[in-house]
Amino acid sequence: MAKIAVITGITGQDGSYLTQLLLSEGYKVIGLVRSYNNFNKHGLIYLNLIGKVKIEECDLLDFSSIIKILLKYKPDEFYNLAAQSSVGISFEQPIGTINYNTQSVLNILESVRLLAMHTRVYQASSSEMFGSVNTLPVTERTPLHPLSPYAISKASGYWIGVNYRESYGVHCVNGVLFNHESYLRGPHYFIKKVIKTSLDIKYGIADVLKVGNIDVKRDFGYAPDYVKAMWLSLQQDIADDYLICSGQSVYLREIITHVFKSLNIDNERLVEDPSLFRPTDIEDIYGDNTKAKTQLGWHYNKSFFEVLDILTAEEEKNHIK
Numbered sequence: 001m002a003k004i005a006v007i008t009g010i011t012g013q014d015g016s017y018l019t020q021l022l023l024s025e026g027y028k029v030i031g032l033v034r035s036y037n038n039f040n041k042h043g044l045i046y047l048n049l050i051g052k053v054k055i056e057e058c059d060l061l062d063f064s065s066i067i068k069i070l071l072k073y074k075p076d077e078f079y080n081l082a083a084q085s086s087v088g089i090s091f092e093q094p095i096g097t098i099n100y101n102t103q104s105v106l107n108i109l110e111s112v113r114l115l116a117m118h119t120r121v122y123q124a125s126s127s128e129m130f131g132s133v134n135t136l137p138v139t140e141r142t143p144l145h146p147l148s149p150y151a152i153s154k155a156s157g158y159w160i161g162v163n164y165r166e167s168y169g170v171h172c173v174n175g176v177l178f179n180h181e182s183y184l185r186g187p188h189y190f191i192k193k194v195i196k197t198s199l200d201i202k203y204g205i206a207d208v209l210k211v212g213n214i215d216v217k218r219d220f221g222y223a224p225d226y227v228k229a230m231w232l233s234l235q236q237d238i239a240d241d242y243l244i245c246s247g248q249s250v251y252l253r254e255i256i257t258h259v260f261k262s263l264n265i266d267n268e269r270l271v272e273d274p275s276l277f278r279p280t281d282i283e284d285i286y287g288d289n290t291k292a293k294t295q296l297g298w299h300y301n302k303s304f305f306e307v308l309d310i311l312t313a314e315e316e317k318n319h320i321k
């Protein structure tokens, strides 16, 4: 019998690529959306997944909605990817971000516990929860020091997952993902914005690329490869936590230089705008992916400049000229 997987946040970048992967592995996939009449189908259309997944309405803040889904489908696996996922927005909406990102995790795990289901739960944790770090690379044992409301909410979700595992034996895995990008990334994230705006400049649609603080470093990877690690992490019989990252960080400034050079754009088109700086930002972060590679058999060895070339080519192919 086909395994059943529920995915929250199915309309996002990771939800779309994970759906594609699970379908190819023979799963029946149920995608949860807040409103059936009004959900963003872009990612599912782009990957030709419409009609291949069952979409259900479910408000993750409403405990009973989750219970109904669990009773109806009795899923083998439950991937919780839904969140207010923008660090930038979390500074404007701290209460909404913290409420949603923690309450939703709690509702899911409490439902699984109360129904005594054997559903394995994947919680999308984030490298942002490490925040101010003293020693690099970050490992699964690095202490948390979150620097934004988003990071606080993800740290809280992480500990809720650990606690349900340790206290109640719920099979909950935290996949701690570092920045990961794809063509399906939302338009306001840094990498998508740099590539899309650079193409707009090349084709005369935009004049300049306006960015915030680009003298920071991040560990970026390729989303379609990272969802494979999510899936592998739920195939282990003992629930555990894993860092999913490339193992290297790059300066954001170098990323812009690389994209501008590949598209032949003059450096004068870059505008650094202090109004786009965040109140606090991580200066440098990269992780150690040894555990994911050895215990999950996950493979990843792309340099981010290679990923940038893949993304720039894909964006250009789809760019409205």
Ligand SMILES: C[C@H]1O[C@H](OP(=O)(O)OP(=O)(O)OC[C@H]2O[C@@H](n3cnc4c(=O)[nH]c(N)nc43)[C@H](O)[C@@H]2O)[C@@H](O)[C@@H](O)C1=O
Pocket (backbone or CB within 6 Å): 085, 086, 087, 088, 125, 126, 127, 128, 177, 178, 179, 180, 188, 189, 190, 191, 193, 210, 211, 212, 213, 214, 216, 218, 252, 276, 278, 281, 282
């Ligand atoms: C791991 C983590 O990854 C993502 O969060 P994020 O790192 O905030 O992603 P981003 O692409 O918005 O920013 C990356 C960096 O780029 C800097 N930056 C400079 N100038 C602009 C700029 O103009 N726009 C944006 N968006 N960022 C800028 C910004 O300050 C930051 O240092 C989410 O998936 C999140 O859910 C998650 O968990």
